[in-house]
Amino acid sequence: MKRRSRTLSAEDKALWTHVARTVKPLEPSRLAGLDAPAPAEDLAPPRPVKPAPAPPPEPRRPPAPPPLAPIEKGLRRKLNRGAAEAEARLDLHGLTQEVAHRRLIGFLRRAQGDGLKLVIVITGKGGPKGPPRMTPSHEEPWHSDPHADRGVLRRVVPQWLRLPDFRDLVIGFEEAAIGHGGAGALYVRIRRPRAP
Incomplete structure (x- = not known):
């Protein structure tokens, strides 16, 4: 199944260009692709991250056997x-x-x-x-x-x-x-x- 690309309107492109100029890119080579439409996933808000479940408690170890003692x-x-x-x-x-x-x-x-x-x-x-x-x-x-x-x-x-x-x-x-x-x-x- 082929994914359809979403195209931006002229107003969205102008807004995007304005925002992109105010942000310092990490790499200069990324400026070249500003006119290309952004993928839909990048525009979606980030999903909340569920906290990792707490690890199960360690099973209790039986106490160590008592040491041997000599006869009195x-x-x-x-x-x-x-x-x-x-x-x-x-x-x-x-x-x-x-x-x-x-x-x-x-x-x-x-x-x-x-x-x-x-x-x-x-x-x-x-x-x-x-x-x-x-x-x-x-x-x-x-x-x-x-x-x-x-x-x-x-x-x-x-x-x-x-x-x-x-x-x-x-x-x-x-x-x-x-x-x-x-x-x-x-x-x-x-x-x-x-x-x-």
Whole structure:
């Protein structure tokens, strides 16, 4: 569709020429086109500009998990002497990481719900990893060796307890005294539930 150009009357042209002479142009080359009719859009009044909508408020971030704290020295001494005991214990011996993780978080949630303050989590000590057993053909390691991943839970349970998922449940943890399992167990302090 072709746009029709609007022509100015002689009176409009005279008025335009008079106004154009009183204004200093930005560039001298623009004076050459004064006799040409102005496009209709240039003569229309400017449209009011709508203010930009305010940006939506940023979503509130959940508070950072509280830091882990060591077990108090007085309580630690009592545990070492046998004068204090844990209120519950969880044995993770022989479990896969997936099952152990589920049981650990469930156990800690129940302990928190029951108002417990100190529990023991038994991971097992593991042991030195021996050479892989070989298949009868001696070509590839035997992958179902039950001793191939000994000590995995002893390594990963402390890592799990440091995760944000556990921080609402755990105040702190450390290796248990020899009488409670030593290097194969952890004392875990349970955090009181937050008020809603």
